[in-house]
Amino acid sequence: MAARRPLIVGNWKMNGLTASLAEATALAGKVQAQAPQAELGLCPPATLVAAMAMTLKGSGIGVGGQDCHARAAGAHTGDIAAEMLKDAGAAYAIVGHSERRADHGESDEAVRAKAQAAHRAGLVAIVCLGETLAQRDAGETLKVVGSQLRGSLPDDANAANTVIAYEPVWAIGTGRTPTLEQVAEVHAAIRQDLKARFDDGAGFRILYGGSVKPDNAKQLMAVADVDGALVGGASLKANDFWPIVEAKGFK
Numbered sequence: 611m612a613a614r615r616p617l618i619v620g621n622w623k624m625n626g627l628t629a630s631l632a633e634a635t636a637l638a639g640k641v642q643a644q645a646p647q648a649e650l651g652l653c654p655p656a657t658l659v660a661a662m663a664m665t666l667k668g669s670g671i672g673v674g675g676q677d678c679h680a681r682a683a684g685a686h687t688g689d690i691a692a693e694m695l696k697d698a699g700a701a702y703a704i705v706g707h708s709e710r711r712a713d714h715g716e717s718d719e720a721v722r723a724k725a726q727a728a729h730r731a732g733l734v735a736i737v738c739l740g741e742t743l744a745q746r747d748a749g750e751t752l753k754v755v756g757s758q759l760r761g762s763l764p765d766d767a768n769a770a771n772t773v774i775a776y777e778p779v780w781a782i783g784t785g786r787t788p789t790l791e792q793v794a795e796v797h798a799a800i801r802q803d804l805k806a807r808f809d810d811g812a813g814f815r816i817l818y819g820g821s822v823k824p825d826n827a828k829q830l831m832a833v834a835d836v837d838g839a840l841v842g843g844a845s846l847k848a849n850d851f852w853p854i855v856e857a858k859g860f861k
């Protein structure tokens with residue numbers, strides 16, 4: 611089996627105006643100068659997807675949406691179809707981010723339908739999983755993450771069209787991270803489940819997300835079965851994002 615190519619994705623969440631595209635341009639400049647082996651992606655708010663795709667054209671950095679609707683079109687005010695993201699130049703769609711699971715009550719079933727929609731549109735689905743602090747404290751992490759994984763992945767998932775992001779809810783935006791042993795334990799369990807369900811389960815990329823910063827990226831990215839990162843706050847500035855790229859992006 612071919613080695614898994616590292617993937618570092620920035621999630622800008624509800625941040626960024628047109629002027630912020632300068633950060634994407636700065637990132638593209640660093641990529642051009644240093645040519646990392648890792649695949650890179652940026653997921654800006656929906657308002658910037660098309661403009662960022664234009665800005666990054668030819669840079670090798672992909673653009674993604676932060677969510678998509680399960681249907682291709684219809685009466686769903688305010689929603690965005692995976693096909694629309696694709697049309698705007700996106701390559702990825704994040705689905706099942708814990709902020710969407712919490713703020714919009716998205717179930718595993720809804721996330722599975724969104725992942726399927728991403729595949730239908732030709733996007734790579736970045737499927738997010740992760741336990742709350744209460745679940746970790748109750749010793750339920752592997753049970754919760756395993757159940758989310760089973761419920762959120764459609765049967766058509768494969769190593770080319772799907773990426774898993776393990777993001778403990780309590781580590782997102784808090785500056786707290788799990789120990790390296792805790793990260794290794796969850797990633798190993800996800801890998802085992804992927805191998806049991808999919809012929810190419812060994813080839814899926816599993817990203818770690820949750821307070822990845824320039825000063826902890828090297829350690830986190832060195833953990834077994836961590837194939838890259840999903841980065842929130844530290845992806846907003848090219849100068850913060852770049853050390854994270856460096857932590858995984860060069861042999």
Ligand code: PEP
Nearest residue numbers: 782783819820821842843
């Ligand atoms: C995220 O939202 O996916 C995330 C990991 O955020 P942060 O890096 O800010 O914790």
